[in-house]
């Protein structure tokens with residue numbers, strides 16, 4: 001790595017850390033942390049990650065220090081006659097109890113976060129994402145007229161022409177309103193796929209014959225990218241996900257336009273029941 005490359009990376013990292021990048025920020029070269037969170041779930045995942053990082057660091061430093069201390073202090077030349085002691089009740093209780101306490105300290109916020117992710121609040125918008133080899137089909141159910149459409153990854157040329165990032169841009173994007181609970185129902189049409197957006201802290205397998213549910217509440221407007229995150233065949237890398245978070249007004253306009261643009265969902269079929 002050249003010094004210049006390192007400095008560019010460090011500057012980019014500082015920007016990410018300061019939250020100075022736009023909501024549609026993509027990962028940058030030499031980035032080590034997460035992309036800036038854009039949902040309450042991802043904010044909590046990130047803070048839990050930071051908590052774990054410090055616990056892990058403290059444990060690692062303590063164990064490394066003990067190891068070095070033992071290697072030096074009890075080396076053969078300094079300690080020619082080793083001690084024959086092989087039981088110490090206090091020590092044994094301590095090295096059992098302390099790790100248990102550490103694990104409990106980790107488990108409590110971990111379970112809280114798991115429940116927060118799993119417990120879907122009352123959704124404002126429901127979308128079904130169907131993974132197919134190799135694209136996504138989306139369904140927006142609606143009382144009057146639901147609609148469905150396919151979302152395909154762009155070719156390199158099209159991505160360039162549309163100023164979209166390579167292997168992340170799609171032809172028909174998913175549009176959702178900002179600060180609203182969006183429930184995503186996933187299923188697979190052929191093999192297992194996985195619908196994932198890093199900034200929303202969402203990754204849900206799309207399994208044939210099964211409906212999985214997840215949710216997010218986008219806290220900022222912008223464009224967010226994700227990828228199919230379950231190895232699903234030859235073109236697994238070419239079924240990206242693009243979500244645009246917009247204001248309520250823009251969302252209403254998009255819904256009205258899309259109802260006209262995309263074929264209406266038939267009623268009484270196996271698709272998501274109109275609500």
Ligand SMILES: [Cu+2]
Nearest residue numbers: 193194228232
């Ligand atoms: Cu896939």
